[in-house]
Amino acid sequence: MQPVERVISFVLAIEDLKRVTRKVRPLGLDRYENSAEHSWQLALFAYALAPHAGFALDLDRVIRMLLVHDLGEIDTGDTMAFVEGGWEQRKADELAAVKRIFSLLPDGQAAELLQLWQEFETGTTPEARFANAVDRAMPVLLNLNNHGQSWRENDISYERILKRVRGQILEGCPQLWDYLETRLxxxxESGFFDWDAGS
Known part of the structure; x- marks a missing residue:
């Protein structure tokens, strides 16, 4: 195939990310969000939040990471962040999926996107840590503003929320964690989590 044909094959393949349903609803809507709109929102969130990261960032790199970080879900589906156990196999399956999807692109672009996906997963750079903080924070923000919809539906306690998101958000964007910690x-204190008293 010609390079442009390969790009078109890729962009049509990633259309399937719109079919991947997540566990949280967009504010004011009865349906669940999909992974494509989640990735789009994260990219804009990162752009707006970057001046508050507390350290220098290659913002272009962060945004590209966030745009590709969930593409493996095209083959594997979404896994809620609060699931415990089985992560090693899920991540191996996602890696196989992104390799398949990125291979549709011309080689140089495929390698670049795979490297970005792996950087996000390992979290070893300031950009990856910031991107992970944004990724962890967005569902928290939605839940805080929709009466804990996905937390209630999936029996997620206050303590479990803190255990899962605190470290990554604090490490990737301390000011963001300061805000969320206060809100949570x-x-x-206002009784928002009374429903999880038995958890």
């Missing part, structure tokens, strides 16, 4: 604490 206020929500708990």
């Amino acid at each position: 604490s206020e929500a708990r």
